[in-house]
Amino acid sequence: MKNFEKSIAAYKEAVRYMPGGVNSPVRAFSNVEMDPIFIERGKNQYLYDIDGNSYVDYVLSWGPLILGHADDTVISALKETIDRGTSFGAPTLVETKLAQTIQSIVPSMEMMRMVSSGTEATMSAVRLARGYTGRDKIVKFIGNYHGHSDSLIVDAGSGLATLDINTSPGVPKSITYETLTVPYNDVEAIQRLFENFGDEIAGVIVEPIAGNMGLIPGKKEFLQKLRELTTQHGSVLIFDEVMSGFRCDLHGAQGLYGITPDLTTLGKVVGGGLPVGVFGGKREIMKNITPEGSVYHAGTLSGNPLAMTAGITTLTQLKEEDYSNISRKLDYLSEKVQASANRNGIPFTIRHVGSMWGYFFTDGTVENFDDVQATNKDNFYKFFNYAIRNGLYIASSPFETSFLSTKHTDDDIEKTIQVFSDAFKTM
Structure with missing residues (x-):
């Protein structure tokens, strides 16, 4: 004992x-x-x-x-990097190298932006979907957890479910009103929702393999229906692969299922154990992010050399795994x-x-x-x-x-x- x-x-x-x-x-x-x-x-x-x-x-x-x-290789690379500095708040070559590495594994991410957490990645992807479409409503699935930003903390799994909380005090009802929730893996429910609100929905965010209510894989017909409905109604399909990315398969759930989302959010593995997140996808959508577009995103530590180095070293090894x-x-x-x-x-x-x-x-x-x-x-x-x-x-x-x-x-x-x-x- x-x-x-x-x-x-x-x-x-x-x-x-x-x-x-x-x-x-x-x-x-x-x-x-x-x-x-x-x-x-x-x-x-x-x-x-x-x-x-x-x-x-x-x-x-x-x-x-x-x-x-x-991991010996990751630690060795980090030791070499840290001697040159931990953060510059300016562009570095390692940011582009990690982006190139990610794109070689997840081709749907034509352009991307580095952030410092999965929560920041999903929050930014949702803002981008709203800015790109000019709509306000977001669809999420009961038990899916996408971080603790206000729009996405409704009917979330993980820590909220553990503490028996549906949402959080401090989140205005006016914000949660724009978040529509549907049971996970329910094809008929999502079909009905789009019949009622389709032209008002900016985007659908989903864990294609749910990992925050225990492990529950999305049914292929469910994920295919999401792709079909979002395409039909001009909404943005966001795969939250913060957890499933590089874990369920080298190419993530989208590679495993053969379904291409419009935007993808990554975290966890992509930083090799350092604080990191990434959101990215179709070039025509990502070009709306500042400074190229007008959907605002910024971050002091985004793309810091340590996280980028750990990510490159981890993904390079995984490509041989x-x-x-x-x-x-x-x-x-x-x-x-x-x-x-x-x-x-x-x-x-x-x-x-x-x-x-x-x-x-x-x-x-x-x-x-x-x-x-x-x-x-x-x-x-x-x-x-x-x-x-x-x-x-x-x-x-x-x-x-x-x-x-x-x-x-x-x-x-x-x-x-x-x-x-x-x-x-x-x-």
Whole structure:
């Protein structure tokens, strides 16, 4: 049994200075009745806390670290870059090089703008869709999380769902009025919405593979319908690939499904573990961004050399990576864990897409947010407490997704299967 004495003391100190003692809410572990674990360092697929405990990490900084913690090649490139300076607020060659690298992998991003977070990327993409079309209404899907900007925080998953919040105080109703929400994967509902509001809709933003209400892949017919309706009504289709980009497949969900959006937002993996985001897409739309157009966007740290360098180094390695090897490991993990749940009579469903994987304590269908809400969250919390005390670092919320890195070994997978199996026996 692990000892968390130093983490408990550190948390008591942290709450004096930060709301809830954290800088992002799900880190607080409040929903699982634990104090958060304070991390000292990470290397490859492992995390080490300040009490000296080690973990096989499946959170991976909530997705960015597909190469694992402190990848040697990324760290070496960062050390070389930092000696030249961390930020200039002026153009650098590495910005263009990262843009070229991204476009070589995601061709739909004909032009792009670098930002400092996924929230900033989605916020900017929505503003651009409104500015380009001259319309105000945005469509999002219940349980999809696109960051915490005012327009997109309605019916979001992830941290809001974990804290049982539908939207946030401080967001004017006049702003949320222009955000229309529809159940995820519901073809008939989105068809009806466009029949009623089609000519008023500036854009549709969607996680093509939802990762903020657990892992729920979009149905191909659902995503194709979005492409069809937005084209028909002159609306902008935005794929939020902050999470799925370079994770579900090298070319993202749009490559996996063969569906081309008008705009794409990226984050997480694209910065190799540093704060970064990107939004981009069709040239005719992106040319509306200042200074070329009149839709305003700016950012002091946008395109800073450290994030650009980490992104280039990460994506360059991923272009040589065999994603099928990751899928093989998750195929095996899923098969063995599901079999163990079945043997122990635990209602359970596990799935993966590329290096993203997730599980629900239910034997029912999970295709949208209502389905996730109906799963057995008590069993999830029991499993979380067992797993964290037995060496697996997993997300503390049933509304999050797990990740595999290129560094996880077959031995790590075997240990994970064993922890799941032992936990099932205690339920």
